Amino acid sequence: MTSAAAVAQAPGEPFLTLSGIRKSxxxxxxxxxxxxxxxxxxxxxxxxxxxxxxxxxxKILGGVVAPDSGTITIDGVEETSLTVSASFRAGIAxxxxxxNLFDNLDVAANIFIGREPRRGGFLQLVDxxxxxxxxxxxxxxxxxxxxxxxxxxxxxxxxRQMVEIAKALSTNARLVILDEPxxxxxxxxxxxxxxxxxxxxxxxxxxxxxxxxLHEIEQAADRVVVLRDGKLVGTLEKAEITHxxxxxxxxxxxxxxxxGTAARPPGETALKVVGVRTATYPGKSVHLSLRNGEIVGMxxxxxxxxxxxxxxxxxxxxxxxxxxxLNGQAFAPQSSSVAVERGVFLVPEDRKGAGLLLDxxxxxxxxxxxxxxHTSNLIVSRASETKVAETQQRNLGIKAPKITTRAANLxxxxxxxxxxxxxxxxxxxxxIFDEPTRGIDVGAKAEIYKLMRALADxxxxxxxxxxxxxxxxxxxxxxxxxxxxxxxxxxxxxxxxEENILLLAIGKQLGEGKPA
Amino acid sequence: xxKKDLGLLILIIVVGAIVASVNPRFLRIENLANTANTIGxxxxxxxxxxxxxxxxxxxxxxxxxxxxxxxxxxDLISNHGVPWPIALAIVLVLGGxxxxxxxxxxxxxxxxxxxxxxxxxxxxxxxxxFYTGDSTAGFGFGQSFPELEFIAAGRSFGVPNTFIAMVxxxxxxxxxxxxxxxxxxLYAVGKNEEAARYSGIKTGLxxxxxxxxxxxxxxxxxxxxxxxTRSIAPSAHGNFYELYAIAAAVLGGFSLRGGEGSIVGxxxxxxxxxxxxxxxxxxxxxxxxxxxxxxxxxxxxVLADQQFNAxxxxxxxxxxxxxxATGDKPEGTR
Numbered sequence: 001m002t003s004a005a006a007v008a009q010a011p012g013e014p015f016l017t018l019s020g021i022r023k024s025x026x027x028x029x030x031x032x033x034x035x036x037x038x039x040x041x042x043x044x045x046x047x048x049x050x051x052x053x054x055x056x057x058x059k060i061l062g063g064v065v066a067p068d069s070g071t072i073t074i075d076g077v078e079e080t081s082l083t084v085s086a087s088f089r090a091g092i093a094x095x096x097x098x099x100n101l102f103d104n105l106d107v108a109a110n111i112f113i114g115r116e117p118r119r120g121g122f123l124q125l126v127d128x129x130x131x132x133x134x135x136x137x138x139x140x141x142x143x144x145x146x147x148x149x150x151x152x153x154x155x156x157x158x159x160r161q162m163v164e165i166a167k168a169l170s171t172n173a174r175l176v177i178l179d180e181p182x183x184x185x186x187x188x189x190x191x192x193x194x195x196x197x198x199x200x201x202x203x204x205x206x207x208x209x210x211x212x213x214l215h216e217i218e219q220a221a222d223r224v225v226v227l228r229d230g231k232l233v234g235t236l237e238k239a240e241i242t243h244x245x246x247x248x249x250x251x252x253x254x255x256x257x258x259x260g261t262a263a264r265p266p267g268e269t270a271l272k273v274v275g276v277r278t279a280t281y282p283g284k285s286v287h288l289s290l291r292n293g294e295i296v297g298m299x300x301x302x303x304x305x306x307x308x309x310x311x312x313x314x315x316x317x318x319x320x321x322x323x324x325x326l327n328g329q330a331f332a333p334q335s336s337s338v339a340v341e342r343g344v345f346l347v348p349e350d351r352k353g354a355g356l357l358l359d360x361x362x363x364x365x366x367x368x369x370x371x372x373x374h375t376s377n378l379i380v381s382r383a384s385e386t387k388v389a390e391t392q393q394r395n396l397g398i399k400a401p402k403i404t405t406r407a408a409n410l411x412x413x414x415x416x417x418x419x420x421x422x423x424x425x426x427x428x429x430x431x432i433f434d435e436p437t438r439g440i441d442v443g444a445k446a447e448i449y450k451l452m453r454a455l456a457d458x459x460x461x462x463x464x465x466x467x468x469x470x471x472x473x474x475x476x477x478x479x480x481x482x483x484x485x486x487x488x489x490x491x492x493x494x495x496x497x498e499e500n501i502l503l504l505a506i507g508k509q510l511g512e513g514k515p516a
Numbered sequence: 517x518x519k520k521d522l523g524l525l526i527l528i529i530v531v532g533a534i535v536a537s538v539n540p541r542f543l544r545i546e547n548l549a550n551t552a553n554t555i556g557x558x559x560x561x562x563x564x565x566x567x568x569x570x571x572x573x574x575x576x577x578x579x580x581x582x583x584x585x586x587x588x589x590x591d592l593i594s595n596h597g598v599p600w601p602i603a604l605a606i607v608l609v610l611g612g613x614x615x616x617x618x619x620x621x622x623x624x625x626x627x628x629x630x631x632x633x634x635x636x637x638x639x640x641x642x643x644x645x646f647y648t649g650d651s652t653a654g655f656g657f658g659q660s661f662p663e664l665e666f667i668a669a670g671r672s673f674g675v676p677n678t679f680i681a682m683v684x685x686x687x688x689x690x691x692x693x694x695x696x697x698x699x700x701x702l703y704a705v706g707k708n709e710e711a712a713r714y715s716g717i718k719t720g721l722x723x724x725x726x727x728x729x730x731x732x733x734x735x736x737x738x739x740x741x742x743x744x745t746r747s748i749a750p751s752a753h754g755n756f757y758e759l760y761a762i763a764a765a766v767l768g769g770f771s772l773r774g775g776e777g778s779i780v781g782x783x784x785x786x787x788x789x790x791x792x793x794x795x796x797x798x799x800x801x802x803x804x805x806x807x808x809x810x811x812x813x814x815x816x817x818v819l820a821d822q823q824f825n826a827x828x829x830x831x832x833x834x835x836x837x838x839x840x841a842t843g844d845k846p847e848g849t850r
Contacts, residue, residue, distance in 0.1 A: 100714050100715065102703070102707045102708055102711065102775070103707065104703055104707045104775045104776060105700070105703065105704065105707075109700060113704055113712075113715040114715040114716040115716075118697060120696075123691070124696050124698065125691070125697070126695060126696060126697055275841070279833050282833045282834070282836035282837035283836045283837070283841060284841050285841035320833055320834060320836075321841070486841070
């Protein structure tokens with residue numbers, strides 16, 4: 001390992017070299033002194049925590065932002081920045097996390113959108129036949145099991161990703177950048193994607209593979225580049241790539257989120273999920289118990305059905321079998337109002353869309369679910385709203401100039417506290433947190449953890465859905481892991497480890513060896 | 517032809533058969549020709565509207581533009597002695613400019629299509645009434661324009677020329693929408709404008725062109741409407757026509773969210789709407805119920821279509837949920 005040396009040197013003759021790249025935004029240095037080079041046919045794993053500078057680096061390579069200083073050398077030609085078209089001409093192609101595809105068109109049309117083969121002269125008709133023929137070899141190279149005339153709407157996520165990669169190949173890409181390509185894929189499809197990466201490599205096409213799933217990086221990458229706080233903190237060669245080394249470099253220390261353990265052993269069962277089936281996985285059923293004073297972490301891959309379960313408990317989605325019990329009594333949340341009445345609250349994943357009314361002030365957001373308590377003779381009392389909101393602001397430490405500040409103007413962490421505040425102003429019995437700290441900075445994260453722990457100590461039953469391993473392991477008293485719509489296993493504190501969670505998350509049993 | 521189009525066609529035939537069995541006069545040549553004529557005129561304006569809807573927009577000023585360009589066209593040829601081809605060119609240019617204006621407000625100044633065209637609806641209606649001093653525009657006694665009247669109100673082999681014109685325009689539009697690069701871009705922009713922009717498509721240009729195309733077709737239909745009624749009361753002429761066009765497109769499978777719909781669908785939508793108009797007469801239903809029937813049928817049609825899909829989806833889930841589940845094992849319970 002060239003430890004903290006500031007250059008990630010390619011083994012072969014590099015065709016693209018970044019050197020001394022620096023980029024700052026008002027108040028934050030996104031990248032500094034970053035250098036790396038890429039050789040043909042090389043697969044580079046790029047890892048780093050959120051905010052480490054990965055996306056800034058991608059934007060620079062894509063020509064969307066210009067670095068403040070440093071140089072970019074392509075085929076020996078040195079530039080201080082790229083434009084979008086220069087990046088395209090250099091053969092750099094992106095496959096984005098959010099796919100840029102059209103589900104009302106077929107595969108071939110998606111691959112050649114904006115560059116259609118034409119016929120009919122002046123009429124500018126799309127030469128559909130030729131377009132399909134042109135698309136075919138790219139699909140074959142990737143080993144696709146669908147044809148160019150397949151409607152995009154009938155493809156799975158992984159297949160759509162393959163369309164995106166075929167689109168990248170069709171531009172004669174020399175470097176394909178995959179931005180979190182597996183974050184929404186089930187494991188079986190992920191393997192397929194790793195094969196595709198190998199196929200690209202065999203053709204001499206370079207790949208930058210960005211992923212939070214370190215085991216995939218371990219499998220696919222020839223070299224791993226680790227970013228932390230905008231700096232290159234290390235480069236691992238093939239033989240040195242191990243999960244633990246990557247993690248250590250990424251966070252600069254060993255994993256430890258500690259929020260303290262529960263004040264006392266868990267109490268009675270608060271919410272019982274008995275054989276519940278959701279629309280996404282009608283063939284699977286979920287059994288789970290949440291106990292008073294306990295934080296249950298819900299781990300699993302994206303798409304495992306955790307959010308669907310949370311939505312069903314909160315009465316947003318109907319269930320297709322099974323039932324719920326709350327404190328030993330029947331609990332049938334036909335709508336979210338039933339759940340709220342019974343003290344079952346959800347802090348949703350989509351904070352800005354579902355958690356808050358961004359354009360309304362803090363006070364109105366907090367008062368919203370309990371508006372009748374602030375109402376007399378059909379008139380909402382602003383004084384009462386403000387009073388309750390200010391109490392929450394004090395208790396939760398919401399940092400805002402005024403209680404009438406619009407929610408949109410708060411930082412992510414403070415927004416999340418407002419969402420919390422609207423529920424804490426009522427009497428929670430069961431709280432469900434769906435990805436509670438996504439996009440929130442480290443300091444605010446710690447505060448949210450502390451609040452969750454305090455709630456549990458007051459006897460609230462807590463379910464925390466999280467894809468952040470560190471968080472699940474550090475915060476939970478017990479971990480339930482979901483795999484394709486069912487609970488594949490539960491872990492007690494003594495069994496907590498990333499390896500165990502991953503095993504269960506991909507549907508294997510504990511003790512079945514290393515995850516694939 | 518998609519399943520949806522086929523369903524619509526069957527509905528048209530069934531309704532037609534019922535009306536014909538109650539009142540055989542429905543099938544008389546004269547009635548069919550008259551209906552074909554109105555289908556032709558409304559069809560042309562609906563084709564224009566559907567292009568805008570395809571881009572996830574809406575054009576509400578159509579009826580008012582039909583009134584404005586109608587009175588202008590009639591006034592130019594009957595009172596100012598302008599040869600009709602030149603008058604036609606003038607109103608076409610005016611329509612194009614209106615479309616351009618709307619398109620630029622929407623793409624450059626980021627205004628919402630609904631608002632821009634709603635203001636247009638009020639504005640052009642007012643201008644039309646002002647232009648004629650709120651009096652009816654028409655032709656003088658004995659004035660006649662043989663070629664124009666043949667093209668606009670005549671028949672070839674018994675088929676109204678308006679209908680023939682609509683078929684020709686529809687065929688061209690079919691090629692443009694379903695086979696050309698431009699059509700491909702319309703669908704792409706309507707479905708996912710952001711992704712279209714990232715694919716190197718000039719999304720602004722595509723959207724502006726949709727509004728221009730819509731207004732050009734509106735003007736063509738406007739001339740037909742003018743020659744059909746021959747006298748134009750600027751306060752009422754063309755009222756609600758934008759809504760007929762939108763209704764036809766929606767019936768024909770267009771989504772107001774954009775990116776979905778076909779030419780065959782919108783034409784079938786127009787045919788069904790005109791059939792309903794006709795049905796009111798032949799079934800002796802009070803003509804005051806005209807709108808109520810149209811509204812009811814559109815609501816039921818769209819509802820049935822969506823509920824059918826939702827029902828199939830729900831059934832699939834319930835079927836799957838009936839099977840014994842994996843996950844029913846003790847380690848998950850407590």
